[in-house]
Amino acid sequence: MEKKNQAQEINRRRFLQTGSVFAATAIFLPLSTYKAFGAGNFSQTEISIPTVTLNNGLPMPILGFGTNTLKGEICVRSVSDAISVGYRLIDTAHIYGNEEFVGAGIKQSGIKREELFITSKLWVDDSGYESTKKAFETSINKLGVEYLDLYLIHRPRGDVKGTWKAMEELYEEGKIRAIGVSNFEPDQLDELMTYARIKPALNQIETHVFFQQPNAYDFLKKSEVQMEAWSPFAAGRNDIFSNQTLADIGKQYNKSIAQVCLRWHYQRGIVAIPRSTQKAHMIENLDIFDFELSKSDIQTIAKLDLNITQFPEWE
Ligand SMILES: NC(=O)c1ccc[n+]([C@@H]2O[C@H](COP(=O)([O-])OP(=O)(O)OC[C@H]3O[C@@H](n4cnc5c(N)ncnc54)[C@H](OP(=O)(O)O)[C@@H]3O)[C@@H](O)[C@H]2O)c1
Numbered sequence: 001m002e003k004k005n006q007a008q009e010i011n012r013r014r015f016l017q018t019g020s021v022f023a024a025t026a027i028f029l030p031l032s033t034y035k036a037f038g039a040g041n042f043s044q045t046e047i048s049i050p051t052v053t054l055n056n057g058l059p060m061p062i063l064g065f066g067t068n069t070l071k072g073e074i075c076v077r078s079v080s081d082a083i084s085v086g087y088r089l090i091d092t093a094h095i096y097g098n099e100e101f102v103g104a105g106i107k108q109s110g111i112k113r114e115e116l117f118i119t120s121k122l123w124v125d126d127s128g129y130e131s132t133k134k135a136f137e138t139s140i141n142k143l144g145v146e147y148l149d150l151y152l153i154h155r156p157r158g159d160v161k162g163t164w165k166a167m168e169e170l171y172e173e174g175k176i177r178a179i180g181v182s183n184f185e186p187d188q189l190d191e192l193m194t195y196a197r198i199k200p201a202l203n204q205i206e207t208h209v210f211f212q213q214p215n216a217y218d219f220l221k222k223s224e225v226q227m228e229a230w231s232p233f234a235a236g237r238n239d240i241f242s243n244q245t246l247a248d249i250g251k252q253y254n255k256s257i258a259q260v261c262l263r264w265h266y267q268r269g270i271v272a273i274p275r276s277t278q279k280a281h282m283i284e285n286l287d288i289f290d291f292e293l294s295k296s297d298i299q300t301i302a303k304l305d306l307n308i309t310q311f312p313e314w315e
Contacts, residue, residue: 060117060150066275075102077277078282095123099142122167125158178201180201180202183205208232246260
């Protein structure tokens with residue numbers, strides 16, 4: 001995509017999303033240089049990535065790009081490709097060991113910093129007041145940025161209270177635009193909120209059709225904390241990409257299993273951050289805003305819930 005096409009015109013419009021009550025903004029991203037491929041319908045010349053509004057008023061794209069396991073040149077190219085096809089939300093973490101490659105991909109994309117929404121996460125080894133401040137500086141230096149849009153406590157371990165205090169201060173200094181958590185159970189989030197001066201904006205948790213997290217969903221909605229899905233495709237586990245139920249649903253709309261999964265997250269108002277190293281998949285995963293899963297599709301997908309993590313090794 002030409003650089004000048006990348007300088008996106010950002011249109012904002014409010015709308016009510018099916019099945020949820022949050023107001024959103026649409027960022028229009030011209031994709032006119034891309035041709036139709038695979039299951040995607042690319043007759044359109046523009047796609048739009050709506051945003052959710054976090055509880056501090058910050059808009060965040062509802063669909064972004066995950067980078068876990070991406071390293072080196074593959075990471076640089078994937079991040080740069082993702083940005084070139086329209087992603088603006090990029091998710092990384094200190095523990096992924098790729099912040100410098102993500103930063104290089106961002107630089108290579110040529111997109112202005114302020115057009116991006118960059119998330120990183122504080123690993124458990126760095127928990128505590130002083131170490132959080134240091135770890136934050138390390139992360140932004142590796143990424144080559146002056147601020148983060150979102151900084152999360154990666155796991156509810158160690159000195160969460162000290163960590164949160166440091167994150168609140170970084171937020172107040174304008175170095176982070178929103179602060180939140182990841183992998184927090186409702187009771188752990190409740191506890192944090194007893195002493196937090198600044199309420200967490202978001203909780204990033206494992207969520208996909210095989211682990212739908214209805215309790216966390218209700219709790220986060222009630223608490224006005226945005227839910228974000230990690231591994232929205234269960235990282236391919238449980239043969240998700242050959243699941244017949246999802247394939248049958250997709251066939252009705254000429255959409256792929258990946259697109260059905262991402263549309264399902266979108267209709268629930270959940271931010272999703274799929275990872276891919278393939279440009280064709282990246283484009284396909286953005287093409288979810290021109291169809292709607294029916295009530296009966298949603299009921300069918302509800303039956304796929306195994307109500308158990310697909311990543312027991314991380315428990
Ligand atoms: N907070 C946490 O504790 C936590 C934990 C895990 C993950 N995360 C975040 O969540 C992000 C996403 O999760 P994930 O990386 O575990 O996996 P994922 O996004 O659920 O799945 C990635 C896999 O799906 C494949 N894929 C992507 N698009 C596809 C398509 N259209 N058709 C077929 N296959 C497709 C990719 O292969 P190709 O490369 O071939 O496309 C890759 O193998 C991570 O990258 C990370 O940023 C956070």
